[in-house]
Amino acid sequence: MMVATTEKNMWAVELLDAAKTYGKTIQALRGVNVQVGRGEIFGLLGPNGAGKSTLVKIMMTVIKPDRVRGTVLGQPVGHRATMARIGYLPEAHRFPAYLTGAQLLDYFAALAKVSRSDRRGRAARLLERVGMSQWANTKISKYSKGMLQRLGIAQALMNDPDLVVLDEPTDGLDPIGRRHVRELLLELKAAGKTIFLNSHLLSELEQVCDRVVILVAGSVAKQGTLGELMQHTLEYRIVAEGDLSKRDGEIKRLGGRIDGDTITLDHQNRAKVNEVIDLLRSGGHLIESVTPKRFSLEDIFVEAMGHATTPDGGIPMGKPVARPS
Numbered sequence: 001m002m003v004a005t006t007e008k009n010m011w012a013v014e015l016l017d018a019a020k021t022y023g024k025t026i027q028a029l030r031g032v033n034v035q036v037g038r039g040e041i042f043g044l045l046g047p048n049g050a051g052k053s054t055l056v057k058i059m060m061t062v063i064k065p066d067r068v069r070g071t072v073l074g075q076p077v078g079h080r081a082t083m084a085r086i087g088y089l090p091e092a093h094r095f096p097a098y099l100t101g102a103q104l105l106d107y108f109a110a111l112a113k114v115s116r117s118d119r120r121g122r123a124a125r126l127l128e129r130v131g132m133s134q135w136a137n138t139k140i141s142k143y144s145k146g147m148l149q150r151l152g153i154a155q156a157l158m159n160d161p162d163l164v165v166l167d168e169p170t171d172g173l174d175p176i177g178r179r180h181v182r183e184l185l186l187e188l189k190a191a192g193k194t195i196f197l198n199s200h201l202l203s204e205l206e207q208v209c210d211r212v213v214i215l216v217a218g219s220v221a222k223q224g225t226l227g228e229l230m231q232h233t234l235e236y237r238i239v240a241e242g243d244l245s246k247r248d249g250e251i252k253r254l255g256g257r258i259d260g261d262t263i264t265l266d267h268q269n270r271a272k273v274n275e276v277i278d279l280l281r282s283g284g285h286l287i288e289s290v291t292p293k294r295f296s297l298e299d300i301f302v303e304a305m306g307h308a309t310t311p312d313g314g315i316p317m318g319k320p321v322a323r324p325s
């Protein structure tokens with residue numbers, strides 16, 4: 001489906017100041033902003049309990065937020081006609097076990113008002129695409145967790161959506177299944193779709209996301225394009241001979257840390273590294289090795305979890321902190 005040219009908003013999804021309290025005390029979201037560019041793969045990442053599913057459910061109008069502003073595909077959150085242009089894989093989905101995979105796809109697509117003729121061909125194509133063709137006529141009650149997940153992804157694509165929202169799409173999949181999901185995401189992106197995915201797992205997704213938000217305890221701990229997040233993530237290690245502790249003051253001034261025969265320079269550029277090398281060589285130290293180490297998104301994630309603070313100054317944990325009454 002083409003994106004209507006009347007949609008001026010450059011974001012496929014823009015949610016602003018999203019907040020949700022469950023009951024009286026569980027602050028699942030504390031005023032979160034996310035922006036997803038059209039045609040991007042967006043990753044909402046964070047540990048279990050961070051509030052990822054809550055944000056997705058607000059966008060999908062499954063739950064009512066305390067507050068939220070913003071747009072989805074250029075329309076206010078909850079706009080009825082726009083919902084038909086979104087495909088959604090909910091977390092921990094439970095499909096009627098007495099249906100077969102093919103019946104389930106037909107059923108959901110009928111609910112989404114996909115015509116009967118489109119449903120047939122599309123169901124077969126999507127079952128094929130997620131490697132489930134041979135199970136099409138088997139009852140869902142017989143499916144493994146991985147098979148359920150594949151079916152769930154096919155279900156989310158039955159209405160040929162412009163925006164695909166996948167809550168933990170690799171949940172229950174083995175490494176090969178995860179790779180298939182990655183490939184499918186790239187295929188969907190190439191077909192012009194916008195993808196919004198939630199995940200508490202990183203290594204498999206950092207390769208495909210254009211932009212990520214890291215959510216910790218209901219607040220955004222870090223965000224940006226992968227390029228932005230990875231910009232200051234180079235560390236250098238210099239190993240040299242001789243007693244380095246004599247150089248401690250000078251090396252500290254250059255931003256280095258000495259540990260035995262190793263000097264570590266955090267977030268430093270090449271010029272600084274060369275200054276340290278000059279210093280060492282002029283002091284008669286032989287350089288053994290210089291090694292750059294680039295951090296993965298996972299390292300950044302761990303750092304974000306350690307450094308983030310909640311608005312009330314609390315220590316973030318996997319679970320949101322109860323609001324003081």
Ligand SMILES: Nc1ncnc2c1ncn2[C@@H]1O[C@H](COP(=O)(O)OP(=O)(O)O)[C@@H](O)[C@H]1O
Pocket residue numbers: 022023026027028046047048049050051052053054055319320
């Ligand atoms: N229906 C609910 N009632 C009460 N608390 C909930 C409910 N749903 C989620 N929570 C709590 O809100 C927090 C955020 O949950 P969730 O959005 O599911 O996080 P995530 O998807 O990042 O794992 C968690 O502490 C969770 O226990």
Ligand SMILES: [Mg+2]
Pocket residue numbers: 052053054091167168198
């Ligand atoms: Mg979740």
